[in-house]
Amino acid sequence: MKNITVLLAGLFLYSHTLFSQANTNLTGMVTNDQEELLIGASVFWKDTKQGATTDTTGHFSLPARNVASTLVVHYIGYTPAEIQVLPGENNIWVEVSGISQLQQVTVNGASFDTHVSTLETRNVEHISSKELRKAPCCNLSESFETNGAVDVNYANALTGVKEIQMLGLRGVYSQFMVENRPTMGGIATPFAFEYIPGTWLDGIQLAKGASSVKNGYAGITGQINADLVKPHLDKPLFINAFTSTEGRGELNVHLNKKGKGRISNGLLMHGSFVENRWDMNDDNFYDSPSRQQLNGLYRVFYESPGMCAQFNVQALTDHRQGGQISPIAGKTGLFSIDQNNDRVEVWGKIGYEGIGGKPYNQIGNMISASWHRSDALYGPNKYAATQKSFYWQSLYQTIIGTTDHTIVIAPSLQYDDIQETVNEGDLSRKETVPGAMVEYTYSRPNLDMEMPDLVLVIGARADWNSRFERLLFTPRMSAKYNFSQKSIARISVGRGFRSPNLMAENISLLAGNRALDFASDLGLEEAWNYGLNFTQSFKAARRDATFSLDVYRTDFVQQILADVDRSPTQVSFYNAKGKSFSNSILASVLYNILPGFDVKLSYKWNDVRATFADGVLRTIPLVAKHRGLVTLDYTTPNKLWAFHTRVQVMGPQRLPDNSQIPHEYTHDFPTTSPTFGIWNAQVTRRIGKKLEVYIGGENLTGFQQHNAIIAANEPDSPFFNGSQVWAPMMRQVAYLGVRFAPGGLQL
């Protein structure tokens, strides 16, 4: 292992001595009395200011003393521990006790199912699996519906593809990862979130703004990381069945076997269909396509002291059919939609800890390979694409001197081979991106606060992009400062790039007759993101509350605009002609108003504008400037009943300029959408320890966009277009589901 250390260190021009400075250091680790490692515990020599904080694996390192001295360990909620260390003693295991206190605090402190950590440097919102159970959450894109940070747009009227927005910008500007591994890029982009079934999710982390450079130069507005259930921690058998009046049926089965030795196996299976025969707005087009998806993931985990590894295979097939219901008198044939996706992905990870005899030295390797095929017919348009991708990353983490200073270095390689054709046009391309990153973290322990009060992360990466033949330098930094344990300010600044996949990302435009016009000078997109966050926890009438304020600005250096205003029969893609930015402010309050009763209010303000070809700085269409979300959650004290309800309010959205379209095609299409609210509710009833039944309704007030397709009565017309959707097309939808685990649901 030592050889690898030296090799890697040499590779990155860090002299090996950097890693061996710790000779005169005392190392050790901190656990609670359940022998679980504690992260962020303060460790210091008694009556001195000399100390360190335990790292992400619970280990610490600080300068050793040459006389017998007392080491003090503080961790919030635990009785401080003191241990006498004699000269020459090393690798100290310190245990802090006070579990009864911990349990008490868990009940109080963790009552919010979505939270912003008070310890993390970056502004990361954690959505727990408990939060995900408050809505049917059949897949990842739907799981954001209870969340104020990510907005889910209404599905395209013809293709049913839903898009998300983060910080006011399209989802493609954020980076999608599964367990910290970038995935489902390229041609898979429009469907990515629908390929992670909701029950597979163990939690989601939303990192807003400039985040870590570990995972590449992408992620201008942030990172969305989905954590999946692990075979050694998930229930041995779990079954979820779901049905809705939309004609949707879904079955999820998890099988997990914790091996006798160190090996665990898991099989996650998903099957779903939507047999949609609805045309609730009477436009002779199905409101959303019928769908069939089969999806499976097999996982093998191996864990032993100092080493852990995993291997995964995911395979899926997805078919959708929709479009026109019956031919128009005098015409033959239908404008029908047929989309097929097939995907196989294989990935593995292997990690070592304690390299070179130092517990804080860690190496992590990940490798993945995927194959994705996407074939589609949108009326007369034919799309066919195949993508082969490969990704490799090797992370090395160590400390400089003490665990207050940690450093991560990682080389990586991304390779994509995309064969893509639209009708007769060939858009095939290859992209190879070798790169390397380095990230330094400083934490200043604060003994009074029993946590680091200042954390600073500075990182940078350099990548070569073969498709655009550019060397990309991506610097990013973030800092956190605790005024007190309950009051935190965060700041982040960083640059990001994006390699566009214009056809795949705008696939829904093919379901229309607009001509697509691409400028010849389209290259990488580039932007800087600046963010501020302030989080304050407090008591109101002796109950817990949290207030959080986010202020973000994304400033594009280069942005590709899809201009849908210039001509109603054409979509032009070109580089913004001047200023192009997004300002986004999110304020939210969470309040545990009564035991078991949480209220969340959030308000978001988005100002997203760009300079179009005519030189005018204009608001991007279909982005609401004001959005509000109110959620109420109540769980009875015996935990047998849970009630969840939420109301989302959407402010006016500018619609593309339809003034040149003959009125017979647009009907009553407005220029600005009205303000409206959508109300959803769900009741969950637990029956025994093994079974849970949930019933709910979406869009209870039945608000609906009546005309979503322009020229719906004439699909041959050059104006035919289903992309101007600003509200649901479906009225009330009711659903019913069960969750069953013979070994207990562990709510």
Add this chain to the structure above:
Amino acid sequence: MKSIFLISIISLFNLCSSGNTTQAQAGLSADGTTMTTKFKVFGNCGMCKKRIEKAAKIDGVTAADWDVDSKILTIIFDETKVKPSQVHRAVAAVGHDTEKVKADDAVYANLHECCQYERAN
């Protein structure tokens, strides 16, 4: 709030399983995986010292030293083979309360008269 820290920070550096790695990673350490820990064991005399140290040297513990005055037991152990809690239990099994595990009353009653240390309650 504490539990939140436990959960949220783990994902910073994901070697393998992201999230929930606390338990899985507990007890990982260096080359030797040799660690030192200390905890209080109640006892009185030299006879107690012998009994405690002998009991503590279960498989995986390479050295055990109990100090009569401070009542502190120091053990050096291979953490891939043994966890401190097992040593607590082993010591309690021969009649000596530790700061974490209380010995069975019957076993305590059988201790030699001079070893009948004063129990906490």
